[in-house]
Amino acid sequence: MIEKIVKESEKGILIDIEVTTNAKKNEIGKINEWRKRIEIRIKEQPIEGKANKAIMKFLKGIFKSEILINSGTTSAQKTVLIPDKTKDDIVKILKKEIKSI
Template sequence: MLRECKEGTLLDIIVTPNAKKTEIVGRDEWRNRLEVKVKAPPVEGKANKEIIKFFSKLFGDVEIVAGEKSSKKTILIRKPLKEVEEILNSLI
């Protein structure tokens, strides 16, 4: 779910669009991904924009680096792995 890379930390997520609110639901241990619900629909990049906005509030500089057209995405967080782990552990 979390991997260190030279630019920061990679976070694997699985997204459910059209939710009542945007939130982290928990960890999907079977898929080894963070489960995220997004209020926006998966149309014209709206869900991706909401994901970026949501994770930017938590971590600062982020971008989707894989899965732009999939429910399974990888996000690059430009922070050290340890710092990302601490933030996520406080949320889940």
């Protein structure tokens, strides 16, 4: 399933995520198999881009790489772009981080 969520593009690696805001802590949840997205929980509220900034900062810490929101800036369902990692690198990191794997 994770291979369907992590995709290669000309610009880098794309990951489909679903964000829950106002969480108790920042964390990667499980894979939502129905939506084919990785659940991300963020403490920030979705006000004035605070949650998006928190997502990018949180994921940057996990992937040790620049993170850009490729689509879904005003939605809970987003696609993030990691320009300087390989798909294998990302899948390996996610397998360590995701709770349902």
